[in-house]
Amino acid sequence: MANLDSFELIREETIPEVRGRAFLFRHARTLAEVLSIENEDENKVFGITFRTPPGDSTGVAHILEHAVLCGSRKYPVKEPFVELLKGSLKTFLNAMTYPDKTCYPVASQNLQDFRNLIDVYLDAVFYPRVTPQTFQQEGWHYEVEGPDKSLRIVGIVYNEMKGSYSSPDHLLAQYSQESLFPDITYGLDSGGHPRHIPDLAYGQFKRFHETYYHPSNARIFFYGDDRTEDRLRLLDGYLKTFGRMDIDSKIPLQPRFDRPRTLVRSYDPGQEAASRGKTMVTLNWLLPETLDPEILFATSVLSHVLIGTPGSPLRKALIDSGLGEDLAGVALENELRQMYFSTGLKGLADAAADKVEPLILDTLKHLVQEGIDPRTVEASMNTIEFRLRENNTGSFPRGLALMLRSLTTWLYGGDPLAPIRFEAPLAALKERVSAGGCFESLILRHLCENPHRTTLVLKPVPGLDARQEAEEKARLVQVRGVMGEEGLRGVVEDANLLKRMQEAPDPAEALAAIPTLKLSDLPVRNKVVPILVQQGAGAQVLFHDLFTNGIVYLDLGLDLHLLPQDLLSYVPLFGRALVEMGTEQEDFVKLSQRIGHKTGGIWPTTLSSAVCGSRSAAAWLVLRGKAMIEQADDFLEILRDVLLKVRLDNRDRFRQMVLDEKAGAEAQLVPAGHGVVGTRLGARFHEAGWVAEQMGGVSYLFFLRQLAGDVDSNWPKVRGALEKVRQDLLNRSALVCNVTTDQRIWQAFEPRLSALLGQLPAGPARVQPWSRKADSRFEGLTIPSQVNFVGKGANLYRLGYTFHGSAIVISRYLRTTWLWDRIRVQGGAYGGFCSFDRRSGTLSFLSYRDPNLLGTLANFDGACRFLRQAELSEQELTRSIIGAIGELDAYELPDAKGFSSMVRHLTGDTEEARQRMREEVLSTQASDFRAFAGVLEQFNASGQVVVMGSRESIEAALESEGRDWLEILQVL
Secondary structure (H helix, E strand, O other), X not given: OOOOOOEEEEEEEEEHHHOEEEEEEEEOOOOOEEEEEEOOOOOEEEEEEEEOOOOOOOOHHHHHHHHOOOOEOOOOOOOHHXXXXXXXXXXXXXXXXXXXXXEEEEEEOOHHHHHHHHHHHHHHHHOEXXXXXXXXXXXXXXXXXXXXXXXXXXXXXXXXXXXXXXXXXXXXXXXXXXXXXXXXXXXXXXXXXXXXXXXXXXXXXXXXXXXXOOHHHEEEEEEEOOOHHHHHHHHHHHHOOOOOOOOOOOOOOOOOOOOXXXXXXXXXXXXXXXXXXXXXXXXXXXXXXXXXXXXXXXXXXXXXXXXXXXXXXXXXXXXXXXXXXEEEEEEEEOOOOEEEEEEEEEEEOHHHHHHHHHHHHHHHHHHHHHXXXXXXXXXXXXXXXHHHHHOOOOXXXXXXXXXXXXXXXXXXXXXXXXXXXXXXXXXXXXXXXXXXXXXXXXXXXXXXXXXXXXXXXXXXXXXXXXXXXXXXXXXHHHHHHHHHHHHHHHHHHHHHHHHHHHHOOOOHHHHHHOOOOOHHHOOOOOOOOOOEEEEEOOEEEEEEEOOOOOEEEEEEEEEHHHOOHHHHHHHHHHHHHHHHOOEOOOOHHHHXXXXXXXXXXXXXXXXEEEOOOOOOEEEEEEEEEEEEHHHHHHHHXXXXXXXXXXXXXXXXXXXXXXXXXXXXXXHOOOOOHHHHHHHHHHOOOOHHHHHHHHHHOHHHHHHHHHHHHHHHHOHHHHHHHHHHHHHHHOOHHHEEEEEEEOHHHHHHHHHHHHHHHHOOOOOOOOOOOOOOOOOOOEEEEEOXXXXXXXXXXXXXXXXXXXXXXXXXXXXXHHHHOHHHHHHHHOXXXXXXXXXXXXXXXXXXXXXXXXXXXXXXXXXXXXXXXXXHHOOOOHHHHHHHHHHHHHHHOOOOOHHHHHHHHHHHHHOOOOHHHHHHHHHHHHOOOHHHHHHHHHHHHHHHHHOXXXXXXXXXXXXXXXXHHOOOOOEEEEOO
């Protein structure tokens, strides 16, 4: 290929694993390294990464990651990042802080949009306007509140990390990592510890950018179907103005321990009763560096062998012990210079904590001495190989996954292509496995005989959050006393200056400078997924003719309307039981081995969505699976066995699943608090939301807690319920079968599938009546958290609204303007959301990791006035439409396309209706925004509220209102 003079070509080679050609360059002036991969993937990816090792836990790298996207030299607006969110066809747009690096990736299928994103991001990282006000907004600052003029700390990252430190699982992971790396940067919190974030000064923050954000410290990545010459030309426009700079950003190695260490830490579990059986323990081992691809690959497979499936030997030993409720630890961490492995148990009685370490060590020694079951090894090898060859990253761009993989070596001076070229290390590992003793020797060397090991005990301490909040208030009182009245006036002036900056509109000419597409650049027709609807042995069969590289994707849908409503909450566990309880011929370990060895995976999921134009829901348990066509017979045989021969009589195994499910639901309350609130809200407005809440919300968590006791006290009742679920659901007359593959494979697969369907029972499909009780209009859910999650919702169709595609544009506009500014920028919450479900008619406002409660509800109601007074320029309207089209045209891999097409079929979402919606989106006018304000006026009056946070914050809100307007429900 032709080379640009500014870049030295270091290497060029074909990479069959990504069906592309890779070029590694070094920029002559700055020594910046550039990896460019060309292939046929239309979902193009760019990323620039800086090595950013923090020297403390003030969160400087994390705050800077936020701040550089708040205006730059070329784009001097407050939030160019948000302007891109509004008006881009992006398939990925974000930034990520790691313990040793900060990444700025973008992705788009549209070439001009892709180049626009790159231009804004490059200007942002190299020439940001990191002003004191930006630092205060994104990081932290003092504000004066109340008549006593007390201080409080406000800042987006500050509140984000208060939310993180309210999550026991986050604490466990953070403390586990810190325990292994006490002497280097990995022993600090790059995200920022809430106690230390206020120690960060603006000057230190500014110097961090000046030190590390330079091309000489950058790794730059391109991927996709555009040309390398064009990539380099765009890039050189930025790099050519820089010279070379010596930057000390190397990540040192952690010195090895000569003996294991034990650490004890604490967290707040909520109410006193919840502390019983809530201790967590992890064992953590420091492993080798990531630079050797064979070691990197082998440890990945080893982790899967040990704990990757329900039948994995170490996982099974831990769960079978009955000591705890669920596995703990991050498993294998391989994105840092030195890998580590972490596993253990959560949900332990305090007295059982000392038993975890000997249990793990004895199990590992036993595996070394007696050997690992070869079928377990075969299953793990096949699973990892299938994943590599399929390269299914879901909605995450494939190129971005490759970039992150390349950085595991590239960032530390290694070969960036080594982690991408998997064929050679895979072949080498297969050879070692065939020789015998491969994983046993890895366990012996890296785990059993490795003295660099820590045991972390995380103990529940009820009231800890309240004590820490009291300590923070005491510190603020002390700070307030030291600064005096003059200092206090400075705090007020700084806060007012920040508020003026936040509220001031961006200059029209600056907004106009941000590159964007034109409406004429957008396709006027929806992308249509091919679908053939037919009958097979009495079942409904859907086929999607898409290229899948030899893989068959199969979804078997069981209609939940055949169940009485008191059995709905059993559905997720029944789905797991199909693949985790074993069959009449084999226990769950052998079944797990067979699934891993003969397929790419079989797993359950639930689907609950409103049927268009109806108050009823499409509610399904879907058993999903995939396999190479060569494995089709084995694949279908496994499906037949799990459907017809699953054993539901193993009480001990089912108890383990219930406890695991319960622990998982509790662990998600803080990290996904906005989702919990959104699900709880949605249950009020449509049958689909109610079903989702029964199978995955707070109601489901309460059901699991009750079920855990019932398994022991009334097992015949529980087993009878499971058998009833199987009897009612397994009916091919109500079955939907969804297949995604190409026509050639389908011709070979269809008769085999029909043979399977013919073996399933058939009978009348009797729909069961469901009735929902009315919930209180206002509800407060209490958990131990230092931040809140606030929601308000209503069903617009019941308020008389008739859907128009402009609602998609308007709800998105509210998310990126009013809610972004009021909830995040000015309110200090990590996020504010507005979502409209056009199938059900449900409109929801939500906030995430929010220091406020009543103020957030007031801002939700303020959206009505904002829309009524909004004066949208033509450019703002165009951006909003483009962003909405970008969401409608979200990038999907073949299996996701087939699944989405099935959902549209089941919900009556026709191509004609979708095309009409698209045309309405494209023709949205400013008048539609003002008209929607009238809808929001009704929303304000009749909307229902769910909030989640600490009891103290909820009760303080009640007290300030002077009335009991919330029904309080204790969740944790």
